[in-house]
Amino acid sequence: MGSRLNPYLSFRGEARQAMEFYREVFGGTLTISTFGDFGNPDPALADQVMHSQLETARGFTLMGSDTPPGMDLVVGNNITVSLSGDDADDLRGWWDRLSESGVVSVPLEKQMWGDEFGQCVDRFGIGWLVNISQPQS
Template structure:
């Protein structure tokens, strides 16, 4: 069965927000990375400011739940709206389950990133459903995750 968590999006202050959440919940970041640490994208120039923004951060807040987040930037920044800056993130237990959930929930909605293998080793996609809710579907293939710590 899939797990569900909240994914928060910020407009440049993700690190500040997650440091605050960490001060309240405690714990450590199993992962925090910036856009500048990403592999270069062909035809995509990034400002120094955007390179320092958070691409992804994870903060466990209970045995079952993690807060995840990132900053927005570049072409995505114009879509940022405070108050609607979160997504429901589903971590599937198989690629088939990821496909079923993604295809079912995105029906009648707007796919913003089709499911595909990513540079970080996951099978991942994003969409807004027909009710305006933002979703992320992820499957971490254990074989690929061992190659990408």
């Protein structure tokens, strides 16, 4: 394997639920390793996610973990995950799932540049941008 770049999301005790949700949204294979799997003796951390990785048939890779107590986790607007392309049906379906129970700041609709675009924060506090490209004439 060569090099790759992908998002790595941090959570405070919700990594398993979030990554299972993203597997429901995008499909694919999810692997989860807990702190207990790696021998951490702290019972409070045993079931927390040390590392998880979602690999999809479309080539998407999303990683995530729980942030252990004592480590800083600042939830905010410093990362947004972008989904874009021209497969309108898939992109609209993903938008519907991600924005459900979340907060929509820009509805998915045609924008001044001609594409459909929407912006939301999902129920786990992760920001998403969805852009559906229009066919070039």
